[in-house]
Amino acid sequence: QVQMVESGGGLVKPGGSLRLSCAASGFTFSDYYMSWIRRAPGKGLEWVSYIGSSGRNIYYRDSVKGRFTISRDNAKNSLYLQMNSLRVEDTAVYYCASARTAAGLRYWGQGTLVTVSS
């Protein structure tokens, strides 16, 4: 059974840092590319970052470039998002998601809430 479990969310002050983790099981993690998606309160879904199956190809949305770093450890079946210089507008539920092809994100976690507030 496929499971993707995010952790690491919480309350942080503007300018602070958090590291999100996503533990995957039930599928061959190293065959899948991974993404972080977020949903701010009362808003829609927003793609944040992508990492290819080997970790070589990485993309970010402009608003997080230079502040967020995506990484993965295929030996540990885990995905990470290091978030620095957090802003109030980064407040959202963060989901990890995975897929074999670019045609659709097949597996999702239930999300972890990040709240940036003073």
Added chain:
Amino acid sequence: DIQMTQSPSSVSASVGDRVIITCRASQSITSWLAWYQLKPGRAPKLLIHAAINLQSGVPSRFRGSGSGTDFTLTISSLQPEDFATYFCQQSSSFPWTFGQGTKVEIK
């Protein structure tokens, strides 16, 4: 960035109704479109991939159509478990972008 315009933003419908949700891309995305269902407190669920392909395990009352810039998600006969929010998403180019969402509510 490719803009995804989804409509309607909400729809009130009854069990058994047919519901149609549309998504328009600001430029051609060929068939790089997916549809997702979101329910509060649950992991988002992939319904349709590559515009027209029903994801394994998803009921056949869900149908995706379209290519290029115009896409449609049709729920042929709404069931109680279908009341949720639906999003389209393009993966033709980065940054991947989502439609604004359609909330399907009970009439």
